[in-house]
Amino acid sequence: MNRIESLALARGLRERYPLAPYTTWRIGGPARWFAEPEADELLPLLRAAREDGVRVHVLGRGSNVLVDSAGVDGLVIVTRNSLVRLERDGDRIVADAGVSLPRLAKFAAAEGFRGFEFLVGIPGTVGGAVVINAGLTVYRPRATAAVLEDVEAIDAQLVPVVRTAAEIAPGYRSTNLLGSGACVVRARFRLEEAGDPEEIHRATLEHLAERKRKQPLDRFTAGSTFKQPEGGRPAGWYIEEAGLKGTYENGARVSPKHANWIENRGDATSADVRRLMDRIVETVHARFGVTLEPEVRFVS
Ligand SMILES: Cc1cc2nc3c(=O)[nH]c(=O)nc-3n(C[C@H](O)[C@H](O)[C@H](O)COP(=O)(O)OP(=O)(O)OC[C@H]3O[C@@H](n4cnc5c(N)ncnc54)[C@H](O)[C@@H]3O)c2cc1C
Structure with missing residues (x-):
C-alpha cells in the first residue's frame, strides 16, 4: 500500500469523488483522490502525495475553475469546509x-x-x-x-x-x-x-x-469567463458586439444577461464550455483584433 492509501484509510480520504458539486459551474468529473483536511493535516497530506508522485490541486469554492468532466487524475484538496477559522x-x-x-x-x-x-x-x-x-x-x-x-x-x-x-x-x-x-x-x-x-x-x-x-446570479456560472483586455473595453462588450450573447454549445450558453458570463443550463460538460470559449475568442479576434484571455483556470 502506498502512503496516500494508508492516509486514506486513516483520515477518511475519498476515492473517485465527484467534483461538480464543489464548483459553481456544477461541472467536473471525479477526483482520483479527494480530501478536506484540517490545517494540521495539510502538510502530511501534501508530503504523502509528493512521495507517491500524485499531482495536487487545491480548490476553495470552485468559483473560478473549469474542472474536466472526465475527472482529475490526482489529489483534490478542498478548503471551504475544513479551513474556516x-x-x-x-x-x-x-x-x-x-x-x-x-x-x-x-x-x-x-x-x-x-x-x-x-x-x-x-x-x-x-x-x-x-x-x-x-x-x-x-x-x-x-x-x-x-x-x-x-x-x-x-x-x-x-x-x-x-x-x-x-x-x-x-x-x-x-x-x-x-x-x-x-x-x-x-x-x-x-x-x-x-x-x-x-x-x-x-x-x-x-x-x-x-x-x-447586471449579473446572472441565479445561474450556474464562474463569474467573468475572460479577463478585461488591457486598455480596451470590457470583455463582455466585445462578446456582445460580436453578436454572441445567448449563443450556446449544448448545455453551455453565453449569458443573455452578461456576455462575459457562461451559464451551465444543466447538463453542460467542460468540453461544451471550452468549445464555446474557443468560439468566443476566435469571433472576437476576427471582428476586433482583440485576443481575450481566460480568467477561469482549467483543472484536469
Ligand atoms: C457569481 C460569481 C461572481 C464572481 N465575481 C467575481 C468578482 O467580482 N471578482 C473576481 O475577482 N472574481 C469573481 N468571481 C470569480 C471567483 O469567485 C473569484 O476569482 C474567487 O477569488 C475564486 O475563489 P475560489 O475559492 O472559488 O477559488 P477556486 O475557483 O476554488 O480556485 C481558483 C484558483 O485558486 C487556487 N486556489 C484556491 N484556493 C487555494 C489555496 N488555499 N491555496 C492555493 N491555491 C488556491 C486554485 O488552485 C485555482 O487555481 C465570481 C464568481 C462567481 C461564480
Missing part, C-alpha cells in the same frame, strides 16, 4: 484559506471597518481570492491585495512560508502564488478604515443589488 487579532483579521469572502466582508463590517465591502458579492474563499487577487474592475475598483497584510502558505517545496502582500506581486487577477504549487493555509488582513456598521451595511446592500441587476 476567522478571528480578529488586534487591528488584523486572521482568516483560514477556506473562509468565504462574503463571511469575511460581513465580519469586517460587524467589527466596524470599511474596505472589505467589495468582497461581499464574490462567492470564493480567502485562498482563492489571495492567489488570484480577486476584486472589482467596475463599480468601485479594488482588489484583495489592498487589504491583505500577509499570507501563510506551504510552498511547492513543502516548506511553510509567510509572504507579505508585496512579496506575492499582486497584479490584475494574478500573483506569483497562482500556479506555483503553493497551498495557502491562512491570511491576515488589515483593519484600517473605521466606519459606521450601519453605513457599511447600506453600501454593501447597494453593491449586491447592482450585481443582481
